[in-house]
Amino acid sequence: xxxxxxxxxxxSEPMYYILLALTEPCCGVDIMKKVQEISHDxxxxxxxxxxxxxxxxxxxxxxxxxxxxxxxxxxxxxxxGRETLKEEHDRLARMVEEGKPMMRQNILxxxxx
Amino acid sequence: MKDKxxxxxxxxxxxxxxxxxxLAEMSLKGWLIEKISANDLLGFMTFRKVEARKKIFxxxxxxxxxxxxxxxxxxxxxxxxxxxxxxWEFLCxxxxxxxxxxxxENAVPIQTDEELKLHTISKETWKxxxxxxxxxxxxxxxxxxxxxxSTFEYSVVRYSGLFLTMAIAFIAIINLILLFDFSIWKIGxxxxxxxxxxxxxxxxxxxVRTAIRSVFIAGALISLSxxxxxxxxxxxxxxxxxxxxxxxxxxxxxxxxVYYFIRKISKSAGQIYFIACGILLSLGIIAMVTFGSSxxxxxxxxxxxxxxxxxxxxxxxxxxxxxxxxxxxEGTHESTAEINQTFLAxxxxxxxxxxxxxxxYYYMSYTIFSTPFDWVFDKFIAEQQKTYFASPDNQLSSVxxxxxxxxxSRGDTTxxxxxxxxxxxxxxxxGFALSSEQIAVIREKLNL
Numbered sequence: 001x002x003x004x005x006x007x008x009x010x011x012s013e014p015m016y017y018i019l020l021a022l023t024e025p026c027c028g029v030d031i032m033k034k035v036q037e038i039s040h041d042x043x044x045x046x047x048x049x050x051x052x053x054x055x056x057x058x059x060x061x062x063x064x065x066x067x068x069x070x071x072x073x074x075x076x077x078x079x080x081g082r083e084t085l086k087e088e089h090d091r092l093a094r095m096v097e098e099g100k101p102m103m104r105q106n107i108l109x110x111x112x113x
Numbered sequence: 114m115k116d117k118x119x120x121x122x123x124x125x126x127x128x129x130x131x132x133x134x135x136l137a138e139m140s141l142k143g144w145l146i147e148k149i150s151a152n153d154l155l156g157f158m159t160f161r162k163v164e165a166r167k168k169i170f171x172x173x174x175x176x177x178x179x180x181x182x183x184x185x186x187x188x189x190x191x192x193x194x195x196x197x198x199x200x201w202e203f204l205c206x207x208x209x210x211x212x213x214x215x216x217x218e219n220a221v222p223i224q225t226d227e228e229l230k231l232h233t234i235s236k237e238t239w240k241x242x243x244x245x246x247x248x249x250x251x252x253x254x255x256x257x258x259x260x261x262x263s264t265f266e267y268s269v270v271r272y273s274g275l276f277l278t279m280a281i282a283f284i285a286i287i288n289l290i291l292l293f294d295f296s297i298w299k300i301g302x303x304x305x306x307x308x309x310x311x312x313x314x315x316x317x318x319x320x321v322r323t324a325i326r327s328v329f330i331a332g333a334l335i336s337l338s339x340x341x342x343x344x345x346x347x348x349x350x351x352x353x354x355x356x357x358x359x360x361x362x363x364x365x366x367x368x369x370x371v372y373y374f375i376r377k378i379s380k381s382a383g384q385i386y387f388i389a390c391g392i393l394l395s396l397g398i399i400a401m402v403t404f405g406s407s408x409x410x411x412x413x414x415x416x417x418x419x420x421x422x423x424x425x426x427x428x429x430x431x432x433x434x435x436x437x438x439x440x441x442x443e444g445t446h447e448s449t450a451e452i453n454q455t456f457l458a459x460x461x462x463x464x465x466x467x468x469x470x471x472x473x474y475y476y477m478s479y480t481i482f483s484t485p486f487d488w489v490f491d492k493f494i495a496e497q498q499k500t501y502f503a504s505p506d507n508q509l510s511s512v513x514x515x516x517x518x519x520x521x522s523r524g525d526t527t528x529x530x531x532x533x534x535x536x537x538x539x540x541x542x543x544g545f546a547l548s549s550e551q552i553a554v555i556r557e558k559l560n561l
Contacts, residue, residue, distance in 0.1 A: 028195045032199055046223045046225035048175070048225075048229075048230070049226040
């Protein structure tokens with residue numbers, strides 16, 4: 001899992017939401033708020049985790065710094081970051097799509113089918 | 114009313130959860146941490162009096178924080194700002210360990226990714242544990258070597274030697290305990306990961322572990338202090354040399370303190386300063402060891418200008434002189450004496466040389482070692498036999514009336530004897546062949 005994360009072949013939940021937030025220019029505080037907004041408060045990213053992940057994303061050239069204002073740094077996705085996010089989004093969507101028939105058949109209750 | 118409180122703080126990086134719990138308990142009692150000193154073994158933390166209220170704490174490990182700077186700067190300051198925006202107030206830091214608190218019980222934790230948190234703690238502890246391992250190995254080796262070969266005598270007959278050995282042993286034990294403790298945590302942590310359980314950070318028996326560390330650290334510091342004081346009394350260190358050594362020590366401490374307390378220097382300048390401090394401290398340690406060795410082997414000189422003229426009285430305090438062995442004349446006599454005693458053993462060491470310029474030279478030195486402890490007695494003989502006295506001589510044993518005699522002539526004019534009696538051991542070096550009459554005189558004079 002660790003290796004996969006390092007190579008960003010699959011993204012962890014916080015990674016995915018941080019990249020989603022960075023489809024628009026955001027600083028650290030904005031990212032934390034946006035992640036909660038996007039996930040309807042289901043996912044929270046702590047500042048420590050965020051700082052470490054931003055550093056990883058930046059060193060892998062998935063995000064870049066577009067502005068520094070005092071201690072406030074604003075980031076945005078790079079083309080590579082957008083590509084990774086899109087791949088992950090598609091992978092997740094595909095997984096949901098591929099799972100639907102079996103879910104309908106065996107798991108979901110009648111009214112949800 | 115007291116508004117400051119100082120407590121010992123030996124918390125390690127992998128004990129951050131214990132530390133958080135401890136700080137939460139203190140805040141319920143109305144004490145909030147405001148400062149923590151740099152060293153994780155010798156460090157103290159300062160609390161200030163606040164209104165007793167429930168607070169949550171986060172002891173966070175930030176890899177990019179400077180090891181030496183206790184105020185957040187650069188990236189650490191950015192990080193602290195980010196945490197503040199998330200509802201966490203920065204309190205203080207020790208190296209890479211940052212302490213935050215929040216009054217909002219629902220504040221999002223600083224670390225929300227367990228894997229990342231674990232990775233950081235593990236990585237930073239490994240760096241620290243490398244030094245611990247080095248110290249554990251080095252000091253264990255040093256402690257063991259204090260009980261071998263020629264250092265054994267020094268270690269048991271002088272309080273400076275005895276307490277230095279104890280200090281070294283304490284330092285070795287402290288580091289071995291840390292190494293053991295971290296290994297236990299690491300093994301437990303790996304087992305938790307394999308089993309898919311949430312990781313346990315060390316919270317168990319923290320009071321016991323802290324107490325054990327405190328005892329050994331106090332032991333090491335007390336032993337070192339006694340060593341220094343004993344060294345002063347044992348060596349008749351001239352006052353001026355003491356003053357010079359103290360000034361040198363103060364300069365070294367001051368130089369290092371400037372780095373730790375002023376810190377208004379750039380990062381690169383800080384690194385150069387840090388290296389310079391390291392070099393200076395190393396030189397200081399080398400100087401101390403060198404001086405220490407020379408202090409250890411210093412003698413009380415009874416005079417070197419001929420016994421007739423200067424120091425006949427003191428010279429006569431030697432239990433055995435060359436004169437007793439029939440070596441007399443108008444040449445120059447020089448003699449030394451050094452007597453050391455601890456509760457473990459005593460050693461009386463004397464030497465004398467007599468020479469007439471360009472014509473004759475006689476030399477004799479003898480040490481009488483005794484101890485009430487059998488293991489010290491046997492160990493001393495074993496180590497001395499290993500070092501110098503290879504061949505036992507049964508014939509000489511009866512001449513000396515001793516349990517055993519080992520002799521080593523080394524191919525030169527000096528003979529080295531190790532003569533073991535029931536309750537004492539005589540080490541003798543003579544630069545001339547001993548007759549049986551002279552041996553009888555030695556036995557009589559030294560009560561052997």
